[in-house]
Amino acid sequence: MQRYDVLVVGGGHNGLVTAGYLQRAGLKVAVLEKNGWVGGAATSRELTPGFLYSNCSYVCSLFRPEIMRDLELPRHGLQVVAYEGGAVLTRDGDYLASYRDHDSHRREFARYSKRDAEAYERYARDVTRQCRFIQPLLMRTAPDPFGFRPRDIAELLYLARKFGEFSPGEMAQTLRFWTMSISDFLDEYFETDVIKAYLAISGIIGTALGPMSPGTAYVLLHHYMGEVDGSVGAWGYARGGMGAVTQALASSFLAAGGTIRTDAEVARIFSRGGRTTGVVLESGEEIRAKLVVSNADVKRTFLKLVDEADLPEHFVHRVRHFKMRGSSGKVNIALDSLPEFPALPKGSSCIRGDLHFTDSIERMERAYDDWKAGRWSADPMLDTMIPTTLDPTMTSPGKHFMSCFVQYCPPKVEGRDWTDADRAAFAETVVGQISDYSPGFRDRIVHMEVRTPRELEAEVGLTEGNIFQGELTFDQLLFNRPVPGYAQYRSPIAGLYICGSSTHPGGGVMGAPGRNAAMEILRDLKRSPEKMSNAHDVI
Amino acid sequence: MTSSDAPLKTPKTAAHSYDAIVIGAGHNGLAAAAKLGRSGRRVLVLEAANAPGGAARGREFAPGFRSAGLAHLVNRLDPEVARDLGIALAATPGPAMPTAVLDGEREPAVLRGAYGETIDGVTADEAAAFSRLRDKLVFQAGVLKRFLRRPPPQLGAIGIGDISTLMAAGFGIIRKGRAEGRDFLRMLLMNVADVADEYLDDDRLKGLLAFDATLGIHLGPRSPTSLLGLYYRLTGEVDGKAGGQFIPEGGMAAVAPAFLKAAETAGVTIRCGARVGRILADRGRAGGVVLADGSELTAPVVVSAIHPQATFLQLVDAAETGTGFLRSIRHVRSAGNVAKLDLALERMPNFSGLPGRDHAGRIVIARSMTHVENAFNPAKYGEFSPDPVMEIVLPSLADSTLAPDGACTLSALVQYAPYKLKAGWETGKPAFLKIVIDILERHAPGIGATVVAANLSTPTDIETEYNLPGGHWHHGELQADQLLINRPTGTASGYATPIEGLYLASAGAHPGGGISGLAGWNAARHILAGGSR
Amino acid sequence: MNALTKPANATDARRAARSHILTPRLETPFHPRLAALDEVNDWYNWAGYKAPHALFDEELEYFAIRSTAALFDISPMVKYRIAGADAERYLNRLTLRDVRKLPVGRVHYTAWCDDDGHVLDDGTLFRLGEQEFRLCCQERHLSWLLDSAFGFTVEIHEETEAIAGVALQGPTSYAVLAEAGFAGVERLKPFDIATFAHDGGTVTISRTGFTGDLGYELFVPRQTALSLWDRLWTAGDGHGIRAIGYAALNRTRIEAGFIVANADFVTAEGALRADRVRLPDEIGLDWLVDPDKPNFNGRRAVLDARRNQTLRHVLVGLEIEGNVPAEHAIVYHRGKREAGLVTAAIWSPTAKRNIAIASLTRPYGTRFVDDLWVEIYAMRELKYQKMMKRAKIVPRPFVKLARRTATPPGLR
CATH class of the missing domain: 2.40.30.160 (Elongation Factor Tu (Ef-tu); domain 3)
Incomplete structure (x- = not known):
């Protein structure tokens, strides 16, 4: 029987980050992955010959540069390329583009409203101020307000001091910002519907809320906290697809002497006397270890892998009521040529960024109403990207891959399970919407992979297909994530930790939960990491 | 900034000069005036309408039938305000006013005592579950309640009072244990739907919680932070019991006179039919008002107990305030969602399955949380609910003078009826009225035939009738981002405003709407304490 | 306010404006002349415009300002036209100085703040008529200006692209104007404004500048920008006229002790900290x-x-x-x-x-x-x-x- 110091259940990006740090700290670590490949929801897979798909996550901006550096990911092949722009195509045949160049961006907005174009400066400043406040919290363990331990108190004081750097007006504004809907927030700056719609997208991506729901202004922040090489808020794309992130993590981990076992689905996490002792695989094989770190979401970990009898009743109750309703789907499309969007000017850089077709907040909100009623959106909000325009290596020259993130898509259809017919009808809403703006789009399709929350749960193991391993509402953020009193990566079972996006600071291919978990584990072991850079300064 | 360079007391010589002028004789205006008057100041209240009372002002809506105003029951009159100002409003002796929830199918669920201390019509398990949830929410609301009776903390100038309130709240929580504390911080900004789902099964009870949490607020039960509305409801108390409700002896018509009497006893002068045209201010200092008839009244303190937007967008010269402040006032979300229905009925209606005595209670039509949520959806797009939810009271049962002998009045708050109806309320109103009457007919068969007159006040009607921008009875959305230090807006959240000597005292100020008297009373106490910003 | 910011045929104008991406850097109305005079190809981005850092030699350009006459293109300055019955009252609430004391035909330097008293920008306010003003500044403020207009009868138009501006500065600058035929310009005292006929229209000349030297600023509709330039250039031939870039101007403004927004202070709307x-x-x-x-x-x-x-x-x-x-x-x-x-x-x-x-x-x-x-x-x-x-x-x-x-x- 194999013995390890640490077993990591699940080879998603956070699991690999934790594993990487722990292995480098001198522990003997094995990652156990149920699929035949590692990567979780950050993968590049060849699902049809000649096309590499980033078939789950599709944007790499949140991934913390400190981790890339500590784990030497560039040496293991990771390259992040910035998006060039983006656009919303409007129903009247026009478009609203966004450009990296400040003045082009302003002049584009000014086509719709000079006032909005100039108000954007104030908007960008206000959002950036909020980002600057919250970004340093990503790489810190959330304090427990009722922990009363010196560390918690010190951390609470740190937060109070950070907040104290604001002027009174900004403090009041911050409290508003955290509780407002993105729609109300944008109304305070802009008059043009399509501009508001474009900026609202980040407030709802992956979220089981509509743009008119309070709290979505914060979700916007969650997506803006990313950076590409110090350019805060920039979105980027990993060369070779999102799999490049996890392949680099895996390669770095292996190079440090770690073990990865694929096709090794964990059936059970054992514990004895309130202390974990190891796992048993579906195959029946037992693996022992002093510590187990679960990269699976909190429900999968504690309701499926751990014996409930080993957990306090209150804890199980809270885990059961942790909200992680899936709200998104994904359609991945292989194309035999670059689709045309006649509305866009020839040679526009927009095509190398994110493309959308929802030109009003009302359409987004109505799409959400469908989800609330248990249906996929009849007129969905798509966040699409053709990564092969930035990275032609993912397929053969001239061919393209289009990633379509679809908001909203329920975990169950009107309370029942998804059927294949449902899935086909869902895909049709997506292809239909794109075709309205791109003549001949259907004829270019070579292959299509359609992923509803059902597929996300089955393949990646995300309960209810929630891409953030838990919704980003206040009751599930910071010291409440995933369970109040257990928000510091530890669980009620000694030696069992969680490191996935169910923990602070939440989802996105960010890696911060994995790193913070590793930090807490090493603290418990009274070891210092070989290398863990301090969180970067906010520039 | 403080009263030191602007003494509150002025020589009581000129007839047009006062120590303080209060604009608006609504209950908050009267409460503020009474509190100021009791300190010996010469206080004048100016009311545009011909009678005091504001939204609690009664009127005849059909020959022989009267309505007592917007509110049709009392559930949050602050006992300390009442005691301090001598406002005598008591419930008729007897059992507490019940709440019945109708879903049109099962027998009603009837909550008795203060917010369902006992419940009829549900299983014992469900009643026990409700009781657990109720206890938790009442405890949490109790923590929040400490913050209602004092001005919100002024960031950057946190005072000892703020800290002691915070510490008292903290100790209050800790006494209950860590788990309760953690639950409090977790639940504070949640939606009511997830909380109700966690504890309850019965759709009627969940529908009621959803309704109470969102009544008068532009949120659905599944909108994050919607639980705050329920907390707000539960910070109200009757006879020391959180969540109670009552109709005072003599009916709701007794409310305005009770506040009026408190003000008059305090020596306050009240002038009705005196519309303020402009608030006098020069270089950031208020000095009085000019009435619509052009006469000028001076006072070093002007207390505006009308909507903050009416105050700053209509009465104060824009040049006297800052661009940023005015921008934030204009951004106050204050679009009402509730329509008020007054029906004149030939006789008392009979709601199916509801025991006769419970007709004197509050009747809520909400089948489930989904019902409330679906009623909310159209409001987001400027459409009214095709299947609205509502709360009904039969006011003439408590005050027989409201209707001729044998006849009856029915008052309903119907939600959602958005202020900015895309189609316009001119055509919308008859259509919406028909929907509401049809629903009443379903729950009280035969009621339609007994309708003598119907008066539906949409938010636009309420706006006109009571000078309430947006027709919003809270004078601004009661949502997390418009509470405490942001009510109505950051720089005017402590009753003082950027204009020295001008104070806000309406529901648009902390802590918000409902007949509590707190906004006016707090404002007056703040003024008496020096009134600095 | 929507009507102020959207042309009547909004959709057509919006479509026509798509071509902006072909010129990510705008060229000022004077650009053809600057480009022809340019020897060093040293351009920079001034608020979205291609502007010269230097045209031939930073050092010599400085001496052109102090010893002869220098032409400096100020078209990228942000310009707002403010007009209406309440324009004076509006600007008096907006800015620090007393606009009631600014007579028609005068300019004053001023600044404006947010509610917390933090400076949003500084600039020059031109009183063109009893109810008509032009505000010239470094940063863009349309949303602030429009929000400030609530409660006032006033119209605000951004006219940066429509109006070309050029500064003529230096000891012989008056001689150039006189030679160019702007009779009466000698009567302009510092901060005076007057209009003169030019190319079928008018040119507004103010005795202002950013150099601390004798100098003028001239504003025309963009259509007559080049003819104005040529008129000055021809007239300046015997007076040592040179075209200059920002580097030289910056030296003179430091000598004059003037401050520049977002160089010597951070504007309140731009500050992150x-x-x-x-x-x-x-x-x-x-x-x-x-x-x-x-x-x-x-x-x-x-x-x-x-x-x-x-x-x-x-x-x-x-x-x-x-x-x-x-x-x-x-x-x-x-x-x-x-x-x-x-x-x-x-x-x-x-x-x-x-x-x-x-x-x-x-x-x-x-x-x-x-x-x-x-x-x-x-x-x-x-x-x-x-x-x-x-x-x-x-x-x-x-x-x-x-x-x-x-x-x-x-x-x-």
């Missing part, structure tokens, strides 16, 4: 604040800060020993206590002094005015030469020229 914003008194603009005029944005905050003595910074002129410019050097008190930062500095060829504008944290610069030092890092052949130099607070302007204000102006 709460401690970077500035009250007028903290950047030497206290003289603009008129406590006796009607209420204006930031009034209470500014006066409170004065009364409560909570002003935190002060802007000073420094004269530094030696001749190495101290740009962005840290200022120390007694050689060790950090006291502030130099925001702009040059060796002044005209004053023959090493001068600087610095922002100091009070009480340095107010109570502690002696024993100040600047730490200069001069890169010399890939090595920093670190110097501690004594600095002395001196009044601004550093260069004061009698010809700037002489009326009628001299011809040489």
